[in-house]
Amino acid sequence: MTMRLPQPIVTREHGSWAVLFVPIAIAVVIADGITWDIALVIIAALSAFMTYVPAQMILRDRFRTKLDSSKLRAATFWLIVYALVGSTAVVPLAAKGYWKLLPLGMFAVICFALNFVLTRVRSKTVLSDLVAVAGLTTGAPAVLYVATGEFSGTTFFVWVLNVLFFGSSVVYVHMKIAATGFKGASLSLKQRLSLGILNVVYHLVVLGIVLLLVVFECSPTLLAMAFVPMTVHALYGTLKLSARVQFKRLGMLLLGHAILFAIVVSTASLS
Numbered sequence: 001m002t003m004r005l006p007q008p009i010v011t012r013e014h015g016s017w018a019v020l021f022v023p024i025a026i027a028v029v030i031a032d033g034i035t036w037d038i039a040l041v042i043i044a045a046l047s048a049f050m051t052y053v054p055a056q057m058i059l060r061d062r063f064r065t066k067l068d069s070s071k072l073r074a075a076t077f078w079l080i081v082y083a084l085v086g087s088t089a090v091v092p093l094a095a096k097g098y099w100k101l102l103p104l105g106m107f108a109v110i111c112f113a114l115n116f117v118l119t120r121v122r123s124k125t126v127l128s129d130l131v132a133v134a135g136l137t138t139g140a141p142a143v144l145y146v147a148t149g150e151f152s153g154t155t156f157f158v159w160v161l162n163v164l165f166f167g168s169s170v171v172y173v174h175m176k177i178a179a180t181g182f183k184g185a186s187l188s189l190k191q192r193l194s195l196g197i198l199n200v201v202y203h204l205v206v207l208g209i210v211l212l213l214v215v216f217e218c219s220p221t222l223l224a225m226a227f228v229p230m231t232v233h234a235l236y237g238t239l240k241l242s243a244r245v246q247f248k249r250l251g252m253l254l255l256g257h258a259i260l261f262a263i264v265v266s267t268a269s270l271s
Contacts, residue, residue, distance in 0.1 A: 006074035009054045014251060015169065018258045019133055020049050023140035023162040029266040030158065031147035037096065040089045041146050045139040047086030048105070052112060054079040059116055098146055104138050111135025126198070129170040137162040157219070158265075164206050165227065165261050169254050172234045175199045175241070176250060182243040196238030203231045219268070226264035230257045 011017075024042060028034055034042075054075040061067040067075070093101060111131050118128035140162055144155040178195050179187065187195070210227050213219040233253070 006070075006077050009057070009075060009078045010050070011053050015173075015254065016049075016132070016136060018255055019136040019166045020045065020139060022166075022258045022262045023137045023159070024143055026162070026262050026265050027140040027143035027147070027158060029262075030154075031143060035147070037093060037098075037146045038143055040093055041101075041142050042139070044086045044089040044093070045142060047082045047089065048108060049136065050082040051079055051086070054082070055112070056116060064120065093146065100145055100151060101142055104142050104145070108135040108138050126171055126174050129174070130167050133166045133170060134163055137166065161223075161226075161265060164209070165230065166258075168203055168206060168227075168230050168234060169257075171199050171202045172230075172237065173250070173254070175238065176245045176247075179241050179243050180245055187241055187243060192238060192241040196241055199234055199238055203234045207231050222264060222268040226261045226268065229260055233257065 024045065028038065031038060057067060057071065057075040058079065061072055061075075090101070090105075111134050115128050115132045115135070118125065118131065122128075137159055141151065141155045141159045144158060145151055148155070175196050175198070182191070193200075207224075207227050210219070210224050214221050214224050
């Protein structure tokens, strides 16, 4: 009797791949390329990311809804595989003394646990997704730490920039989702502003923070441009908000913004 491996379990949230890899790509550019140690960090980060869905399935089986036995076995199998791959990547890094990766890893685990708890209380919210973003973007400081051997101000700064940027996508998408509740109805200006108030405030505050950093010479002038396209899109999207949302097109637009953000931040950091 031939044993078949269960089909790999991969997240269906396509945007989360960008949240994982764009910060890592920015950090790799700032670090002047991939070394063997950085490659191990990327493998470890990817493996940890891959454990999210099977771990969530197992926790839901435990605390919420019982899974079919075959699905539970598949989740357990892939959780073990992903964890073993990640552990194999971490061991050489630990042997070289990169022990400060441990608190970063613990922070990511806490974010995962908090995200799970929040989504149990209520389905996906802005807060639960922002917590997920905070955990997913830790790949950037991990890469920079291994590249430089220390947690510098730049390391923390790059992480904060990524959290702020991808947080903008979270707020914007949730506004779009809320708009679909009107089921094709034409939205009045009052309704659009009511649905989009958090989106407007978030983007203006983030842009204001970045501009202040530039004014006080805490960051390059070019850095402010990394947030302008997404801010303009988000504000325009609020004014033109409709109940009809093409989520596939929206996803591609947000991916384009993320790539542009990565290019501008990397350029600003190198200039």
